[in-house]
Amino acid sequence: MNILLLGSGGREHALAWKMAASPLTDKLFCAPGNAGIAREAECVALDLADHAAVIAFCRKSGIDFVVVGPEAPLCAGIVDDLETAGIKAFGPSKAAAQLEGSKGFTKDLCRENGIPTAAYERFRAADPAKAYLRSRGAPIVVKADGLAAGKGVVVALDLAEAEAAVDMMFGGALGEANGEIVIEEFLDGEEASFFALCDGDTAIALTTAQDHKRVYDGDKGPNTGGMGAYSPAPNIDTAMSARVMTEIIVPTMRAMQTMGAPYKGVLYAGLMITREGPKLIEYNARFGDPETQVLMLRLMSDLVPALLASRDGMLKNFDLRWYAEPALTVVMAAKGYPGDYERGTVIEGLDDAAKVEGVEIFHAGTKAEGGKILANGGRVLNVSALGKTVREAQARAYEAVSRIRWPEGFYRHDIGWRAVERETK
DSSP: OEEEEEEOSHHHHHHHHHHHTOTTOSEEEEEEOOTTGGGTSEEOOOOTTOHHHHHHHHHHHTOOEEEEOSHHHHHTTHHHHHHHTTOEEESOOTTTTHHHHOHHHHHHHHHHHTOOBOOEEEESSHHHHHHHHHHHOSSEEEEESSOOTTOSEEEESSHHHHHHHHHHHHTTTTGGGGSOEEEEEOOOSEEEEEEEEEESSOEEEEEEEEEOOEEETTTEEEEOSOSEEEESOTTOOHHHHHHHIIIIIHHHHHHHHHTTOOOEEEEEEEEEEETTEEEEEEEESSOOTTHHHHHHHHBOSOHHHHHHHHHHTOOTTOOOOBOSSOEEEEEEEETTTTSOOOOOOEEBOHHHHTTSTTEEEEESSEEEETTEEEEOSSEEEEEEEEOSSHHHHHHHHHHHHHTOBOTTEEOOSOTTHHHHHHHHO
């Protein structure tokens, strides 16, 4: 098959790396790609918002299957447009992608279908939102309804911080995500990322991960798109996984079917494991980033047939196999991220870093220019490793990080600390 992968981040590099290894892949293209993806696929300069241009490229290049990486094209209905044009595509329809595109839509779906989640209310103006905040108190969580590239959630520890978040979100700081906000109760527990592959009718559990959202060591500072991750999540055992499927994933699938918007693709549930059990924080309608990087390292099976089975409604008798060894990834970001940062700085030492045993380096925001690799985004590299234990995977990843020469970059030094602590108890 000729396959086109859409996207340009670390998630897409990990998917490209896995898909390029499939015997089903004849030619792999990626649009727009990055400097690392260029080693696995032919990169094509396409604007993902221009669906007609993507379709025209598919026809010209004989593309048999399109895999959509990021959320924005999914929420804009690119899968619908590709399928209408007779081109097979992996990912949810525009209607199904609302599970990520609108926090309020998902919260209402949970309320209507008895899916465990935090108590919440929706608001379209600042004054009633602030009155609600004062009636509930802090800590409390304020979320932009729409897509905000991982920056639309504020976990406010006091009322002043919560009110500032309301003003920021209604003040235009998050672009199109600003029309509405969701305010929800603060859940106490430990987070986990849970992934299920869905075909509209059947859902099969993939493996789990935990990511580190805060920018600095010790889970301090503002939320980001993710500063690192590891898999599997130690707080989800077989019994808890079964509960997540029964209480959260399956009822969501049924609700979407009833609504006439069957969910196909990866359903990524951000969970809080509380004393009462698992609760849904939010859904993403695609593979996570940086969780995909650790998932792909641990996936023993061929990825391409699984993606095809999801699209074709054939998951009922499907099974995926995983390596038992844990994987861990450290995100290297440009100084200043998640705020303003410099582009175009030179990164050296990548080949030496990749020689560390068990290590794969996935590029997120990079470009190649004049024989050099340059930083071209906020999150720039995902230094990933497998190990017999989380501690070993962590040691290998940080050994590789130490070989990368990029003074303008920074990273957290404690990725995987919870899992390492559990191993040493």
